[in-house]
Amino acid sequence: MALQINAATFTGIDGITVNVEVDISKGLPAFNMVGLADVSVKESKERVRSAIINSGFTFPINRITINLAPADLKKEGALFDLPIAIGILAATHQISIDSIDEYIIIGELSLNGSLKKIKGALPIALKGVKEGINKIIIPTDNSKECCIVKDCSVFPFDNLSQVVDYFEYKDSLPYKYEEPPIPENFEFDFSDIIGQESSKRAIEVAASGGHNMILFGPPGSGKTMMAKRIPSILPPLSYDESLEVTQIYSVCGKLEDNNLIFKRPFRNPHHTSSQIALVGGGSKLIPGEISLSHNGVLFLDEILEFKKSVLEVLRQPLEDRVIKISKATGSVTYPCNFMLIASLNPCPCGNYGSNKECTCTEYERKRYIGKLSNPLLDRMDLFSFVNTLTYEEITKGKKSESSEDIRKRVIKTREIQSERFRKDGLYCNAQMDQKHIKKYCELTSDANKIVKSLYNKFKVSTRAYSRILKVSRTIADMNESEKINQIHIIEAMQYRKFIDEKII
Numbered sequence: 188m189a190l191q192i193n194a195a196t197f198t199g200i201d202g203i204t205v206n207v208e209v210d211i212s213k214g215l216p217a218f219n220m221v222g223l224a225d226v227s228v229k230e231s232k233e234r235v236r237s238a239i240i241n242s243g244f245t246f247p248i249n250r251i252t253i254n255l256a257p258a259d260l261k262k263e264g265a266l267f268d269l270p271i272a273i274g275i276l277a278a279t280h281q282i283s284i285d286s287i288d289e290y291i292i293i294g295e296l297s298l299n300g301s302l303k304k305i306k307g308a309l310p311i312a313l314k315g316v317k318e319g320i321n322k323i324i325i326p327t328d329n330s331k332e333c334c335i336v337k338d339c340s341v342f343p344f345d346n347l348s349q350v351v352d353y354f355e356y357k358d359s360l361p362y363k364y365e366e367p368p369i370p371e372n373f374e375f376d377f378s379d380i381i382g383q384e385s386s387k388r389a390i391e392v393a394a395s396g397g398h399n400m401i402l403f404g405p406p407g408s409g410k411t412m413m414a415k416r417i418p419s420i421l422p423p424l425s426y427d428e429s430l431e432v433t434q435i436y437s438v439c440g441k442l443e444d445n446n447l448i449f450k451r452p453f454r455n456p457h458h459t460s461s462q463i464a465l466v467g468g469g470s471k472l473i474p475g476e477i478s479l480s481h482n483g484v485l486f487l488d489e490i491l492e493f494k495k496s497v498l499e500v501l502r503q504p505l506e507d508r509v510i511k512i513s514k515a516t517g518s519v520t521y522p523c524n525f526m527l528i529a530s531l532n533p534c535p536c537g538n539y540g541s542n543k544e545c546t547c548t549e550y551e552r553k554r555y556i557g558k559l560s561n562p563l564l565d566r567m568d569l570f571s572f573v574n575t576l577t578y579e580e581i582t583k584g585k586k587s588e589s590s591e592d593i594r595k596r597v598i599k600t601r602e603i604q605s606e607r608f609r610k611d612g613l614y615c616n617a618q619m620d621q622k623h624i625k626k627y628c629e630l631t632s633d634a635n636k637i638v639k640s641l642y643n644k645f646k647v648s649t650r651a652y653s654r655i656l657k658v659s660r661t662i663a664d665m666n667e668s669e670k671i672n673q674i675h676i677i678e679a680m681q682y683r684k685f686i687d688e689k690i691i
């Protein structure tokens with residue numbers, strides 16, 4: 188009878204259990220692998236053979252058949268090396284198989300038998316716990332990421348011999364769940380920013396409601412400096428949010444300190460980034476920047492420098508907050524719930540609207556800004572002009588508020604939203620659709636009058652109108668006001684003013 192070893196793989200950020208069946212029979216020596224294994228898995232034959240021999244065990248000279256079940260799932264990667272090697276050693280009685288079915292075994296082997304770090308250990312450990320197999324044997328370098336899973340017993344090893352010894356003597360105690368560290372201070376703090384009170388206020392509104400935002404103004408005015416400080420005022424990640432983010436980094440091998448990510452991501456891709464780098468894909472269907480920014484901030488510095496075609500692909504994920512990437516061999520879905528923060532110069536020379544002289548013609552300006560399509564502009568909630576500071580502002584500037592103080596207010600406003608959306612499955616105002624807007628954005632009669640007159644005066648589009656209501660809702664929440672009044676509406680309208688003071 189064929190011997191079975193529990194292994195696992197992942198698709199997207201979901202773990203999938205896989206049975207490695209090993210059958211060794213008499214016949215001409217052969218080593219076959221079946222069950223939709225791709226080239227990268229088939230290569231494991233050579234590694235497994237060398238690792239077994241170089242660890243001092245005997246490689247059987249028989250007919251070996253490995254079946255990876257379920258057969259309809261495409262399997263790739265080197266993470267089946269270890270379960271295949273253990274299966275062969277078990278089938279030839281070189282390892283004790285007592286209670287072997289209580290474990291998920293994964294790991295890549297090098298030719299000398301040592302175990303190398305694999306991608307996706309976290310989603311695999313989570314899946315194991317979900318299916319009731321909570322003991323996991325993994326390479327030592329993956330131990331930290333697995334220790335963030337509650338109820339998981341992690342058995343990390345450096346090489347094949349250690350795994351064999353473990354099954355013989357059961358003398359190692361597992362690593363258990365470790366409480367994640369308390370977030371330390373952020374690298375950047377808003378107390379470093381002098382002046383710019385109106386932009387800071389707009390950023391606080393954006394952070395409070397999870398809104399998308401464009402910062403525009405002359406070069407050197409501090410747009411990037413401010414954007415980099417946004418994560419420092421966002422609420423801390425919950426355990427579940429942290430797990431989601433960490434899983435994304437786990438499957439693409441980007442977990443640098445091998446531990447739970449407890450800070451909201453801030454991604455700042457270069458403007459030469461390709462479409463695949465931004466949204467994900469490629470032959471391995473890897474996640475892109477929008478997923479690496481999940482539960483955090485995607486900052487597109489100098490957004491007009493990005494290729495228009497690259498920017499356009501952001502439209503759908505901005506609406507859906509998930510991205511489905513397909514290719515001939517299959518498709519995966521990655522979460523991508525991020526705040527989009529973009530910066531741009533208002534014209535080619537950069538000085539238009541500022542306290543310096545602009546040397547561009549109107550045609551040049553319009554052509555420049557025209558690179559930003561209307562559908563993309565429609566998905567932005569707030570616009571804030573960042574001017575260069577005058578000499579007086581720099582020298583007289585009062586001490587700026589710290590990120591910690593701003594963050595306390597943001598957390599309070601987010602709590603109001605969590606309470607409101609408890610039954611709706613949303614977590615912030617930016618996520619509201621028409622149905623929610625109708626339900627939760629009640630205006631006072633004065634506010635209604637203001638909206639009517641501004642709406643007619645500025646010919647606001649319907650989509651922009653919804654954005655204004657959502658941002659007003661956030662401002663009202665910041666003031667702990669149940670209804671949206673005229674002050675909230677007027678402030679939200681201010682944030683729809685783009686270049687030329689045009690309301691869009």
Ligand SMILES: [Zn+2]
Nearest residue numbers: 534536545547
């Ligand atoms: Zn200019």
